[in-house]
């Protein structure tokens with residue numbers, strides 16, 4: 001690698017970090033991208049891996065491969081555990097460190113259990129490929145165990161799936177589980193029927209998709225109910241254990257609970273020794289730099305910054321991408337000797353969510369779409385934003401196949417063999 005005078009370290013190869021690295025192509029600086037994983041993940045389609053519609057390699061790509069054409073980029077697989085702002089170094093888990101002239105922190109968010117971290121063992125969230133394949137395994141094993149179960153109460157618990165949180169991920173998971181159950185049970189199992197499946201979506205607010213316009217929430221609620229999803233609104237979960245979930249006066253016996261209720265920023269505020277907002281995000285200047293440290297930028301889900309309308313920039317993929325591109329533009333200007341640092345201006349394209357494989361809701365702000373047409377728009381939008389041509393073709397083919405046949409081809413139980421024959425001791429026989 002050439003001898004560069006400036007070193008830009010980017011931590012995180014997600015939407016924000018990758019966009020920044022790409023937009024810095026050809027600048028006269030060494031760019032070091034550090035990620036604890038070797039792949040960039042397209043999280044918006046992760047629920048399709050969890051529900052066996054897509055395979056992991058259709059939603060994730062090696063970061064090295066994505067940046068292979070950029071001569072000024074080095075990719076390091078390592079976990080960052082801190083930042084020394086005075087020495088201008090990033091501290092790594094193995095005790096080593098990486099020096100920087102400019103630092104871009106883009107480490108995203110993680111699940112938050114609102115002080116009930118013990119729930120994580122029973123109600124995994126969806127954030128990584130491992131989370132998605134673990135949830136897929138849980139879903140498919142529950143069907144296999146139900147096929148062999150002779151107790152009606154235990155079988156009912158095995159065929160009950162609870163999702164906590166009715167934002168886009170919760171809604172998408174609920175619809176996809178119904179469809180997975182129907183597609184895999186029909187004609188392929190002997191003792192269980194598609195109508196035995198029970199999917200319960202639990203939400204603390206009084207409507208699903210709280211960020212969307214109320215008319216789209218109402219439409220989504222009806223569409224979910226039509227699919228057979230039981231939606232419990234205004235219900236705050238009080239307990240989760242190995243055999244079920246409790247809220248209000250109710251208790252649902254289930255072996256499969258999925259957490260889609262909350263996220264918090266990764267611990268960047270702690271690394272920087274600053275106070276985060278209530279979701280742990282770092283409050284940044286309008287140009288996305290850390291107050292008092294113009295050489296440190298914080299972007300994406302881990303940053304807290306307001307739009308011109310006074311509302312916070314949302315924690316969504318386009319916002320992280322645009323932030324990465326904004327910082328890259330500033331750095332290009334800085335390296336070219338220009339001093340201007342314009343503020344970050346986020347352009348919101350719209351909010352999208354699918355409800356099963358043939359319905360969706362989209363709020364563009366200026367117009368709203370719902371139903372079958374919205375689903376096609378959602379599909380095209382996601383294919384457009386995917387990273388590689390190969391993936392675009394593969395996913396289009398997979399979706400067409402599922403659309404025409406109803407069959408999910410990635411129904412593989414990995415990381416283990418037959419389901420444990422472990423009775424649900426706490427479930428009363430009826």
Ligand SMILES: Cc1cc2nc3c(=O)[nH]c(=O)nc-3n(C[C@H](O)[C@H](O)[C@H](O)COP(=O)(O)OP(=O)(O)OC[C@H]3O[C@@H](n4cnc5c(N)ncnc54)[C@H](O)[C@@H]3O)c2cc1C
Nearest residue numbers: 012014015016036043044080107108300301315316317320
């Ligand atoms: C299930 C799910 C569905 C979603 N659906 C949508 C959607 O439909 N539309 C939408 O716009 N947004 C969606 N989002 C949100 C969107 O994915 C995020 O807003 C976006 O990924 C944020 O980008 P980011 O760059 O800030 O972080 P990320 O994309 O999360 O990237 C963070 C990167 O940092 C790395 N990292 C973290 N900690 C460390 C560390 N200590 N050391 C080294 N590397 C580290 C991670 O490995 C990761 O690669 C969804 C999110 C999830 C979880």
